[in-house]
Amino acid sequence: MKKGxxxxxxxxxxxxxxxxxxxxxxxxxxxxxxxxxxxxxQTYIALAQKTKKVxxxxxxxxxxxxxxxxQRDDLRARAVAQQKQLDEDKKLYQQYGADVxxxxxxxxxxxxxxxIDPWYTELGGGFDLYYYPKxxxxxxxxxxxxxxxxxxxxxxxxxxxxxGDESAYASNVIVYPGKTVVVGDMLKDAGFSGATIKPTxxxxxxxxxxxxxxxxxxxxxxADDVKTAVxx
Amino acid sequence: MxxxxxxxxxxxxxxxxxxxxxxxxxxxxxxxxxxxxxQGRYFPGRLFDSIGDAFTAxxxxxxxxxxxxxxxxxxxxxxxxxxVACIAALIGTGFAGWNLGGxxxxxxxxxxxxxxxxxxxxxxxxxxxxxxDIDNRQQQLREAGSQVDQLKRDQEKYGQLxxxxxxxxxxxxxxMLTVTAIGDISQxxxxxxxxxxxxxxxxxNTLTFFEVYYETVDADQxxxxxxxxxxxxxxxxxxxxxxxxKTYGNYSPAGTRIIPTYWSINTANSxxxxxxxxxxxxxxxF
Numbered sequence: 061m062k063k064g065x066x067x068x069x070x071x072x073x074x075x076x077x078x079x080x081x082x083x084x085x086x087x088x089x090x091x092x093x094x095x096x097x098x099x100x101x102q103t104y105i106a107l108a109q110k111t112k113k114v115x116x117x118x119x120x121x122x123x124x125x126x127x128x129x130x131q132r133d134d135l136r137a138r139a140v141a142q143q144k145q146l147d148e149d150k151k152l153y154q155q156y157g158a159d160v161x162x163x164x165x166x167x168x169x170x171x172x173x174x175x176i177d178p179w180y181t182e183l184g185g186g187f188d189l190y191y192y193p194k195x196x197x198x199x200x201x202x203x204x205x206x207x208x209x210x211x212x213x214x215x216x217x218x219x220x221x222x223x224g225d226e227s228a229y230a231s232n233v234i235v236y237p238g239k240t241v242v243v244g245d246m247l248k249d250a251g252f253s254g255a256t257i258k259p260t261x262x263x264x265x266x267x268x269x270x271x272x273x274x275x276x277x278x279x280x281x282x283a284d285d286v287k288t289a290v291x292x
Numbered sequence: 293m294x295x296x297x298x299x300x301x302x303x304x305x306x307x308x309x310x311x312x313x314x315x316x317x318x319x320x321x322x323x324x325x326x327x328x329x330x331q332g333r334y335f336p337g338r339l340f341d342s343i344g345d346a347f348t349a350x351x352x353x354x355x356x357x358x359x360x361x362x363x364x365x366x367x368x369x370x371x372x373x374x375x376v377a378c379i380a381a382l383i384g385t386g387f388a389g390w391n392l393g394g395x396x397x398x399x400x401x402x403x404x405x406x407x408x409x410x411x412x413x414x415x416x417x418x419x420x421x422x423x424x425d426i427d428n429r430q431q432q433l434r435e436a437g438s439q440v441d442q443l444k445r446d447q448e449k450y451g452q453l454x455x456x457x458x459x460x461x462x463x464x465x466x467x468m469l470t471v472t473a474i475g476d477i478s479q480x481x482x483x484x485x486x487x488x489x490x491x492x493x494x495x496x497n498t499l500t501f502f503e504v505y506y507e508t509v510d511a512d513q514x515x516x517x518x519x520x521x522x523x524x525x526x527x528x529x530x531x532x533x534x535x536x537x538k539t540y541g542n543y544s545p546a547g548t549r550i551i552p553t554y555w556s557i558n559t560a561n562s563x564x565x566x567x568x569x570x571x572x573x574x575x576x577x578f
Contacts, residue, residue, distance in 0.1 A: 077378075084382050085389035092393025098402035107408050114415040121422035128429035135436035142443040149450045156457045156513075157450065178483045178542055192542075202453065204460040232505035232554040233518045234460055234568075237453065241507075241515040267456040273464070 158238025160202040165280050167208055167262040168198040170240055172289035174257055189249040191291065193257055195228050198240045201278055203266035205235040210243050211263075214291075215256045222255055223247075258288045463570035468495045469502055469555040471569070472534060474576035477544055487539040487550060487576075489521050492532070493557075495565075499529040501558035504537050508548035516548055517541065549577045 098104050161168070175192040195212070199205045208230055214223035228245035235241045263279040270276075354362055399405050475488035489504055507518040521537035529535035539550070552573050556566045 077381075081381060081385045084385045088386040088389030089393035089396070092390035093396050094393075096394040096397040098397065098399045098404045101399040101405075103399045104402075104405050104408060107405065107412060111408060111412040111415050114412065114419050118415060118419045118422045121419065121426055125422060125425040125429055128426060128433060132429055132432045132436060135433060135440060139436055139439045139443060142440060142447065146443055146447055146450075149447065149454045152454055152457055153450050157453050182482060204453075204456045206460075230515070230518050232520070233507045233515055234553055235515060236457065236460075236513065239512075239514050242517060267460060269452060273459055 156236040164200050166201040168200050169287045170196040174289050174291040191247040193245050195243050196240050199235045201266045205266045207231040207265040209263040210259050211261045212259045252291045256288050259286050461571035464568040468557050471552050471574045483542040485541045485544045488536050492534050493529045496531050497559040499557050502529050503556050504552050505554040506552050508545045508550050546578050551575045
């Protein structure tokens with residue numbers, strides 16, 4: 061009996077100790093679980109650091125984007141301004157400019173009109189006959205032209221040169237590229253009827269490439285296939 | 293206690309013959325030391341010997357604890373030790389519980405972590421977006437750049453000629469003769485046509501000679517005729533006066549537009565001036 065109660069007491073004691081420890085463990089376990097702050101955990105801290113890194117990088121990228129946006133807008137504004145300028149220039153070019161025809165002379169002879177003095181025809185002669193040769197030339201100099209001379213010869217039916225150096229001119233004009241101008245002369249008749257007017261060379265005063273406000277001369281020879289006209 | 297103390301602390305007072313013998317041999321020996329300890333043995337041996345001696349001494353002490361004083365002390369000490377052990381066990385268990393409780397929380401599933409993970413997700417999304425923005429901007433920059441380059445090349449094609457045209461369309465200087473009116477064609481005789489042009493003398497001098505160069509253009513801006521308009525023979529033009537110059541031609545300029553191009557003047561003291569009109573000069577379509 062005494063021995064039995066002693067073992068019971070020991071069993072009870074052990075059970076009590078286990079119970080107390082279990083309760084203690086349970087309570088502290090719960091407390092530990094509840095009071096756990098995940099933000100102090102290394103896993104969380106690593107995550108938060110990563111987030112911060114990404115955010116910093118994003119902020120840097122946005123700053124860069126802002127700079128780039130400004131650059132882009134500047135460049136676009138420049139493009140718009142240049143486009144506007146180009147449109148104006150194109151309009152001006154279409155109105156006043158023309159491409160140079162590379163295989164043609166600076167002054168292209170378009171047509172020649174060997175006008176007879178209308179008064180002579182009207183009044184039926186009785187005074188010296190004058191011709192008023194008019195040569196229409198196209199400005200192919202690639203510049204704005206202010207004056208032009210076209211030198212020509214009078215060549216007889218037999219091929220002999222009756223008059224070697226005459227010239228028709230226009231001055232104080234403003235001839236835009238690609239436009240024609242009529243240069244004229246006054247020529248006293250010397251048995252020229254049936255003879256041919258043949259341009260030989262030209263001289264033109266054009267806007268200077270170095271200084272658009274000043275003029276410079278250009279000249280050239282006409283080839284044998286130049287347009288001619290027969291004096292009636 | 294009182295009769296134990298002499299035995300432990302003062303070996304001289306012990307009555308055991310063995311100890312007494314030793315005391316006689318050498319009084320400075322410690323009670324736990326025996327003859328074998330003198331023979332220069334190593335420490336571990338000595339230590340075990342010492343422990344063995346201590347147990348022996350304790351056993352003899354307990355065996356001679358006639359009135360149970362030591363036993364009582366043992367009980368007190370044992371109880372104290374039990375209390376300390378209990379407290380230690382509680383603290384240990386508590387600490388272990390608290391620790392394991394904390395560890396039992398899966399951080400990855402906590403709201404804070406989830407929120408942060410969400411933040412990271414958005415941050416990554418933002419980052420991706422910001423990268424795309426940069427790519428986008430750089431692409432746009434390249435496009436705008438090539439556009440500007442292309443425009444520059446296009447401009448170069450026109451550049452020089454446009455400069456010349458613009459220059460040619462500007463007056464070379466403030467005209468001394470401003471065209472204020474262009475009259476109608478008047479036919480004087482069969483082959484004599486005139487166009488009167490009214491000019492204003494802007495100079496402070498009386499002009500003894502004044503003329504206006506002109507051209508006539510067709511609908512395609514081709515120049516069909518050119519010449520000059522003069523004042524009547526011997527006519528002068530007073531300062532700030534309006535004076536008339538006339539063109540002369542064999543043929544009618546009908547159907548053309550007359551455009552004054554240059555002006556030229558002479559004063560009484562032979563001061564002459566000459567200049568080009570701008571494109572804003574008055575013209576007239578016949």
